[in-house]
Amino acid sequence: MADEASVLKALESVAGPDGKSIVAAGLVSGVNVSGAKAFVSLTGDPARAKELEVLRVAVEGAVKTVPGIESAIVTLTAERAPAPAAPPPGQAPQRKTIAAIEKIKYIVAVSSGKGGVGKSTTSANLALGLAAQGWRVGLLDADIYGPSAPRLFGLKGQPEVVGNKMIPLEAYGLKIMSIGFLVEEDVPMVWRGPMVAQALGQMLGEVAWGELDALVVDMPPGTGDAQLTMAQQVPLAGAVVVSTPQDLALIDARRGVAMFQKVSTPILGIIENMSYFLCPHCGGRTDIFSHGGARQDAEALGVPFLGEVPLDLAIRQTSDAGTPVVASAPDGPHAAIYKELAAKVKNLLETQSRRAPPKIVVG
Ligand SMILES: Nc1ncnc2c1ncn2[C@@H]1O[C@H](COP(=O)(O)OP(=O)(O)OP(=O)(O)O)[C@@H](O)[C@H]1O
Numbered sequence: 001m002a003d004e005a006s007v008l009k010a011l012e013s014v015a016g017p018d019g020k021s022i023v024a025a026g027l028v029s030g031v032n033v034s035g036a037k038a039f040v041s042l043t044g045d046p047a048r049a050k051e052l053e054v055l056r057v058a059v060e061g062a063v064k065t066v067p068g069i070e071s072a073i074v075t076l077t078a079e080r081a082p083a084p085a086a087p088p089p090g091q092a093p094q095r096k097t098i099a100a101i102e103k104i105k106y107i108v109a110v111s112s113g114k115g116g117v118g119k120s121t122t123s124a125n126l127a128l129g130l131a132a133q134g135w136r137v138g139l140l141d142a143d144i145y146g147p148s149a150p151r152l153f154g155l156k157g158q159p160e161v162v163g164n165k166m167i168p169l170e171a172y173g174l175k176i177m178s179i180g181f182l183v184e185e186d187v188p189m190v191w192r193g194p195m196v197a198q199a200l201g202q203m204l205g206e207v208a209w210g211e212l213d214a215l216v217v218d219m220p221p222g223t224g225d226a227q228l229t230m231a232q233q234v235p236l237a238g239a240v241v242v243s244t245p246q247d248l249a250l251i252d253a254r255r256g257v258a259m260f261q262k263v264s265t266p267i268l269g270i271i272e273n274m275s276y277f278l279c280p281h282c283g284g285r286t287d288i289f290s291h292g293g294a295r296q297d298a299e300a301l302g303v304p305f306l307g308e309v310p311l312d313l314a315i316r317q318t319s320d321a322g323t324p325v326v327a328s329a330p331d332g333p334h335a336a337i338y339k340e341l342a343a344k345v346k347n348l349l350e351t352q353s354r355r356a357p358p359k360i361v362v363g
Contacts, residue, residue, distance in 0.1 A: 001068050002033055002036070002038065002066050002069045004031045004032065006066050006067075007031050007038050007040065007069065011023050011040070011059065013062060014059055014062050017048055017055070027042050027043065027055075029041045029042065036069055037070065037161055038066070038069050038072045039072075039073050039182065040059055040073070041074075042056060059072075060072045073166070073206055075202055075205075103209065104209060104212045104215045105212065106238070106349045107217060107235060108217065108236070108237060108238055108239070108349070109217045109230075109231065109236050109238075109239040109260070110122060110123040110126065110218055110219060110242060111219040111231075111239055111241055111259075112219075112221045112222075112242045112256060115146070115221035115222070117243060117249055117273055118242060119218060119242045120143065120148040120152060120218050120319075121324070122273055123141075123217075124326075125334075125338040126216060126240070126338060127139045128172060128174065128327050128338070128342075129338040129339045129340075129341060130213070130342045131172075132339050133339075133343060135214055136210075136214075137173075137175075137212060137214050137216065138177070138212045138214070139175070139176045139177075139218065140178075140215055140216070140217045140218065141176070141180060141218045142199075142200055142219055142230060143179070143218050143219065144199060144220050145220050145221070146220075147178045147179045147180030148178075148180070148218070149177075150178060151319075151320065152322065153172070153324070154171070155176065158182065159177065159182075162208070164206065165206055165208040166206055167208050168209065169181065172327040175212070179199055200229075200233060204234065214349070217234065222252075223252075223255045223259045227259060228263070231259060231265060236265045238266045238352065239265050239266070240268050240269060241256045241257055241260075241271070241303075243297070244272070244275075245272060245287075245290060245291060245292075245293045246293075247293065253294065254301065257270070267303040268306070268345055268348045269303055269304035269306035270298040270304075270306060272294035272295065272305075272307070272309070274309070274310070274311035275309060276291060276308065276310050277311045277312075278310045304344075304348070306341050306344050306345070307344070309337055310334075310337075314332075325338070326338045326339065
């Protein structure tokens, strides 16, 4: 079976613009083999974009000669200049967009300041809630540290590649793409900045999303470099920040809000997850953590508070069984909560002016 080493070996025979092997010249920034598919990223000087494009085709040909490889996706990533300093007050930062995603009306990030607050569960149910409003919806699981779409939607297998595009998997009417479909589950992933950009670029620009009203992006938790890179590179229409009521999570949520503000992405609002406990036996409500913190935080930060989702056994069980609650019990009380949140998000997206269409910026 083909592996990264055999692909890299084949790449050694490809000469770069200066005649040296592209491997020796350091142009290969990532190689990933998944079954019979190879993903190769080339990183080079944007001033040589034309030469690199010719090279991309040559690399594709070379990779396909490796026994066991049936298709190759080769992408070009511009060498990133150091992150620009904060823009002058009142001026939006320059946005580097790595892919043209013109058929997607709104791209919405779902983010959290820290892990484990239910960001993925919220993303999945929010996406289903938007679909329930009649929208065509995609879900991009960009959580490179712990992709959860395979578990949440009970999806296994790899996306088919047709031409040079990956076909998203489908579940409950959503088009779904996850980094978890591309890499083995138990392979530890170490992500450097350019690889994050590369992976995201592939999942956005090299997936046949088709026409979508909304693409919900389940972001990696936290507010570090990877998250900032993503927020900068995706032409986001807005961001939803998920938080739990504990103080620490709220401090992190504030950081999450600040991160999007830094890259001039409108915050659509904060959702408080695991806000209160609903007893499955008596239906009684208990505020396990001090309640209302996210609402107060949202008010203090001047961003909308979208609503509360209870800590509820049915939500956990359905999420972990691959049947998110909005899909498995669409008329139940939990689905009603998510649908209401989705209606608010839809309304905010529609009322807020649409961002300029993304441009491919090289350099
Ligand atoms: N409202 C809720 N009620 C009950 N369980 C929940 C709720 N929201 C999420 N969970 C459960 O909490 C766990 C963590 O949720 P999830 O994976 O969505 O979090 P996350 O923030 O995406 O985590 P990570 O940072 O690890 O990606 C899961 O087992 C999920 O089923």
